[in-house]
Amino acid sequence: MNEGWWGVNNHIKALRAHHNLTQAELAERLDVSRQTVNALETGRYDPSLPLAFKLARLFGQRIEEIFNDDGVLE
Amino acid sequence: MYPRGKPALPSREQRVLKIIWAVIALTLFAALVGVIAAVIRSRSQGSDQDFLSGFLVGVFGVMPFGIALFLYAAYRQMDEFSQQLQEKACTFAFVMTMLAASAGFVIASGFKVALPLWSLYLLGMAAYAAAVIRGSLAARGGRE
Numbered sequence: 162m163n164e165g166w167w168g169v170n171n172h173i174k175a176l177r178a179h180h181n182l183t184q185a186e187l188a189e190r191l192d193v194s195r196q197t198v199n200a201l202e203t204g205r206y207d208p209s210l211p212l213a214f215k216l217a218r219l220f221g222q223r224i225e226e227i228f229n230d231d232g233v234l235e
Numbered sequence: 236m237y238p239r240g241k242p243a244l245p246s247r248e249q250r251v252l253k254i255i256w257a258v259i260a261l262t263l264f265a266a267l268v269g270v271i272a273a274v275i276r277s278r279s280q281g282s283d284q285d286f287l288s289g290f291l292v293g294v295f296g297v298m299p300f301g302i303a304l305f306l307y308a309a310y311r312q313m314d315e316f317s318q319q320l321q322e323k324a325c326t327f328a329f330v331m332t333m334l335a336a337s338a339g340f341v342i343a344s345g346f347k348v349a350l351p352l353w354s355l356y357l358l359g360m361a362a363y364a365a366a367v368i369r370g371s372l373a374a375r376g377g378r379e
Contacts, residue, residue, distance in 0.1 A: 194248045197316035200374040206316050 170229045174202040176220045191215055247314055254309040258302055265298035316374070324366035331362035 177187050177198075184202070188195040191212065200206035207228075208216065217224045245253070272291035279285045310321055335358045339350045 188248075189246055192247055193314035194317060196371065196374055197314050200316055203374075205374050206319075209315050212315060 169204075169207050170231065171201065171204070172227055173198075173216065176222070176227065177202070180220065187219075190219055247312060251309050251312045251317075254305055254312060258305045258309065261298065261302050261305060265295060265302065268295045268298065320367065320370040320374070323370060324363050327366040328359045328363035332359035335359075 177184070182190075184195050184198045188198045191198070193212070197206065201208060213224050213228060217227055220227065268291055272288060272295055275285065275288045275291065279288055310318060313321065332355055335355055339355065343349055
């Protein structure tokens, strides 16, 4: 699990590996750059809601199953 | 589960790169027009009556707007992370340029030294480039 700057964790890297996708392939499906996928996976960037929904749809999961703030933002 | 193969449309990165190449070509063309206009003006002893000289100066003056339009198109094609990176870099460059301009005013009035205007341009572009490079490197070296 990768932790972002504001305490938001995500499972994108694990999900990508589970679906046997490269960073470039995931970037292509999300219509973003590979740099963005890398920044998301390493927790350097928290996506906008539209991009988070896109990710959730692509992996067939709910947003809160991919992203988790562990109550930090409450 | 996920079909592999070539996408039907060029990727976002390719679209941005295409516009950036157009910006580079236009910038080089603008520089060429500027040089030609300067040579013609120097040969005609700076006469504003020369049609070609005046025409080229006019074209040269309009080109920055074309370049700005292309740059905006490139920005619109970028994804949200790249747009944020550009916004941060532009903000940093703006602040640095304003600080330099303020310092320049003080130096010019206090020490009677006139700083060349191009130094502000150079500083702004350098600050912008440094911020883009720093942001790109930081994105690559994220925490695991």
